[in-house]
Amino acid sequence: MNKPASFLYEQTDSGIATITLNRPDRLNALTFEVYRELTDMFAALRHETDVRVVVITGAGRAFCSGGDVHDIIGELFSRDMEGLLEFTRMTCELVQNIRALHKPVIASLNGTTAGAGACIALASDIRIANEQAKIAFLFVKVGLSGADMGAAYLLPRVVGIAKATELLYTGDFVSAQKAERIGLYNRVVPEAQLAEATRELAEHLASGPAFALQKTKEMLNRELNMNLEAALEAEAQAQAICMQHPDYREAYEAFVAKRPARFE
Numbered sequence: 296m297n298k299p300a301s302f303l304y305e306q307t308d309s310g311i312a313t314i315t316l317n318r319p320d321r322l323n324a325l326t327f328e329v330y331r332e333l334t335d336m337f338a339a340l341r342h343e344t345d346v347r348v349v350v351i352t353g354a355g356r357a358f359c360s361g362g363d364v365h366d367i368i369g370e371l372f373s374r375d376m377e378g379l380l381e382f383t384r385m386t387c388e389l390v391q392n393i394r395a396l397h398k399p400v401i402a403s404l405n406g407t408t409a410g411a412g413a414c415i416a417l418a419s420d421i422r423i424a425n426e427q428a429k430i431a432f433l434f435v436k437v438g439l440s441g442a443d444m445g446a447a448y449l450l451p452r453v454v455g456i457a458k459a460t461e462l463l464y465t466g467d468f469v470s471a472q473k474a475e476r477i478g479l480y481n482r483v484v485p486e487a488q489l490a491e492a493t494r495e496l497a498e499h500l501a502s503g504p505a506f507a508l509q510k511t512k513e514m515l516n517r518e519l520n521m522n523l524e525a526a527l528e529a530e531a532q533a534q535a536i537c538m539q540h541p542d543y544r545e546a547y548e549a550f551v552a553k554r555p556a557r558f559e
Contacts, residue, residue, distance in 0.1 A: 301329045303354070304336070310347035311497045312340065319355025324363035325411055327370075330385055333415075337392035347501040349396065350493055351419065352403035353412075358428060361410020368437075383443075386411060390445045393418040394516055397509040399500045403493040404428035404480070409468070414444035417453065420512065422479065423493050424471045425486040430479065433466040441466065452519060454478050504542040504558045 303315040314336065316323035325333075340346055353359055362368055371379060393400055393415070402419035408430040416422050416430070424430075432450070434443045441447065441463030450459040454477045462469070474480040484492045500508065510533050518526045537543055542558050549556035 301326070301332050306346065309498060310345055310501045311350060311494075312343070312346045312348070313350045313352065316351070316353040316359055319353075319357070321363060322357035322360035322407055323353040323355070323412070324360050324366075326363050326366040327382075330389060330411075334385060334389040334392055337389065337396055340396055340398065347398060347505050348497045349398055349400045350403055350497055351400065351415065352493070353405050355406070356427070357407040357412075358402070358404045359409070359412025359415060360407055361412050361433070386414075386444050390414060390418045394445075397512055398505070399508055399512070401493060401497055401500075403489060404430070404471075405486075405489055409433050411444060414446055417449050417479075418445060421481050421496065423482045423484065423489065423496065424474065424480045425489040426471050426483060427486060428471045428474075428480075428483075429468045430471075430474050431466055431468040432462050433468075435464065436466040450479075502558070504540075504546065504556075506540045506542055507537055510537055 301317075303313075303317050305313045305315075307313075314333070316325075316329070318324060318326075318329075337349075340349060367382075371382065374382070399421065400419040402416040402422045404416060404422060404424035406425070406427050408416050408424075408428055410431070410433050413430050413432050432441055432443075432446050434446075435441050446463060447459070450462065453459075454462070458477050469477075469479075471480060471483045475483045482492065514530060514533050517529060521529065542556075545558060546556050
């Protein structure tokens with residue numbers, strides 16, 4: 296896999312891939328290049344069989360402050376409708392590729408998380424944040440729809456329609472503590488503990504049954520628009536498929552032998 300130029304990429308022997316946005320002097324604001332390379336990276340990770348979990352985080356005091364005011368927003372004024380759609384569809388492709396990746400994605404939020412950065416965090420499966428990681432879907436504050444990069448689809452499903460409406464209408468920052476309280480963040484930890492808490496969760500997931508986790512994410516995505524009857528049938532089929540996978544027998548044999556399971 297080609298290594299990106301616009302952010303850092305590390306991979307451990309246990310199968311944890313870490314993507315670090317690396318423009319700390321600009322609060323890790325996104326450029327056209329970063330958008331494109333992140334989008335392509337998440338697509339490429341589908342085929343990396345030795346990657347079991349993906350972590351995305353930021354360098355410095357921000358996770359991601361959104362699109363770069365100078366490198367993106369200023370340039371967009373010169374584009375016609377076709378050119379604008381080319382950009383907005385690319386940003387949505389990034390979210391699609393995060394959701395389509397059949398591996399757990401953990402957003403480790405090390406600080407300010409805003410705009411497109413908030414959408415990247417939202418598209419991730421789990422969000423762990425430090426106490427300084429305030430978050431805002433601030434699109435309306437710059438005259439844009441709050442419905443950007445899947446926010447109006449995903450956010451109500453995470454925090455409920457009332458809170459999602461408030462967050463998208465106002466564009467205001469909310470503290471990490473409030474984000475955890477409304478269910479937007481899974482966990483908030485002291486700044487010094489973020490890396491360790493993220494690593495522990497990533498290792499826990501990486502040591503688990505990859506096929507079962509893949510199926511779980513697949514069903515979470517598929518069932519968003521199903522009725523109960525369709526969801527139950529889809530889950531019955533998914534579970535029967537998992538029961539034919541070697542991990543199911545390994546989990547049973549490990550339980551009987553009272554030993555840790557060893558998943559492929």
